[in-house]
Amino acid sequence: MKEVVRFVIRQDQVSGLWRGLQPSILRCVPGVGIYFSSLHLLQSKTLGETKPAAYQSLILAATARTFTATILIPFTVVKTRIESGNYKYPGVAGALRSIYSLEGRAGLVSGLSATLIRDAPFSAIYLMCYNEGKAMVGGRVSGPAGGSINFMCGIAAGVCASILTQPADVIKTKMQLNKGRLSMRLAAVGIYRVYGMSGFFRGLAPRVIRRTLIAAMAWTIYEEIMSCLGLNT
Template identity: 45%
Template sequence: MELALAYPAIKAFMCGSLSGTCSTLLFQPLDLVKTRLQTLQGGVQPSSGRVGMLTVLQSVVRTERLLGLWKGVSPSFVRTIPGVGIYFSTYYSLKQHYFQDGIPGPMEAVLLGAGARGAAAVVMLPVTVVKTRFECGRYSYRSVGGALRSVCQTEGPAALFSGLMATLLRDVPFSGIYVMFYSQTKASLPKEIRLSPSAPLANFCCGILSGVLASLITQPADVVKTHVQVNPGLRTAEAIRYIYTAHGLQGYFRGAVPRSLRRTMMAAMAWTVYEQMMARLGLKS
């Protein structure tokens, strides 16, 4: 029985990893811009999300060339490929175990999404710390492995789990809210659309709407997480105070535009690819 459940979960892991690979490669520049905005790299002082985003894009291309927009893509791959795989395999296993004969309701969908994301976030947090540092431009790490060793040697192993609370406060609610909105909006689609060839496009649109709502709600936690992981020794409570003192309430929404674009598009693409691949493998996602 356990083997029968494990085999589909492995397929879900593979489908999730592939969807994460595609979305990471496409949207890494948005993640880099978001991190630079939040840490105010290069003296950039954006007056608004849109202007700040364009200013950072131009600055990176001018000083680091076009490929500079993909700085940090290596740790992003190391984090996302297994991370999204863990997320979807955990989600699939939980759903099959608790809701094999029924459709999860709104609150049940929140718990499924939150539980799956919590597991993936904790496991992949060390790579998330390294990824954030790669993107901020303050560190000169040459490889993911070298960065992990450097952090352990200079700051101690505990530094690899810096920002754990802020990460969980960002990722767990995001995933729970996203899955709830996504499952409910998808279920509300007319049957003729759900069974038509345009169903993947309709699901993608549902994912975009869900991603925007979830991103905006969890944006402050993302800003706090970035500051904690980029500044060794800074605690979550201290980061919250610093952001408010330095930038006011609007400081908690720095980088909201690129993050919303990236998280929304990544989540929508990941879920669309995952569901299509699972369907081709004859499994119910």
């Protein structure tokens, strides 16, 4: 990771570390809103105020994430390509137009299958571990310590979920960087031939840091907002 940071700075200066920020914001900000609202709706309609069991957390989170990831897949494709540095697009809108004109609708949903295989299990594993972690410390803790405990439970859940879903993330990236509608199977075979099994865990460290912190912060803030509103989480 240090070598990559130095390389990016040499090539594009420090600003290069923020390449792909705009599509990332356009994907993550509405993504968080859609995911939490979908999850809350599903949980309230199916369970009411009952706390979900481990298997119920898996199903609820996977369903909400599948819905969210499917809606936002075009921004995921743009983000991946801009971050790679191999594509020069005139902004996000220009990127969407360029991809559609050259690759059709298939280009805008490139890597959707791998994205769902990555995101749905990540959210499922995360929510299950997060809820079980909170249960181990006696459920939600009120007061100043509550946010810290929720955040630490989120960190632990994020690390576990990131490691288990890393191979799908590598395959997804490979598919989205390829204009030739690369299938998931061919992407996996290509990664294995070049890098072996270790290739499926390339980029693990930065992804663990990024995904873990994003998820932990989002869930901590979500819990605090829902508590202030007097709503069940």
